[in-house]
Amino acid sequence: MPLSNVHPLVPPGTDMAESHPSPKPEESRPEVIISAALHLMSAYSRDGGCARLAHTILRHLELIAERQDVAPVVRETCAQLIDEWERLLQNAAPARKPPPRSTGVRLADVITLRRRFH
DSSP states (O other), rough: OOOHOOOOTTTTTTOOOHHHHHOOGGGGGHHHHHHHHHHHHHHHHHHHOHHHHHHHHHHHHHHHHOOSSSSSHHHHHHHHHHHHHHHHHHHOOOOOOOOOOOOOOOOOHHHHHHHHOO
């Protein structure tokens, strides 16, 4: 399946290689990746989290842990967090099914009926 069908913001027929150019040098600095990971973790906590966001966080942690220009204590912390996020993804509950569709009774219909009989 083409990625343009997966992501709602990518128009059909878009070449993903063209739409996602290589990161600029300032975007690949370790402090930028760490900052992004912290923002993603905050969003996960604030919004209740989802598997896609958890995978993105995991990838950021992996990127940081692999970098030699990051302090060893930060790389080790990321390695520990990688284990925790992998466990979180393994133990994640399956996506909930949406609530059943309405039986056709609308609130407006109920209000109209109440007015007729009162």
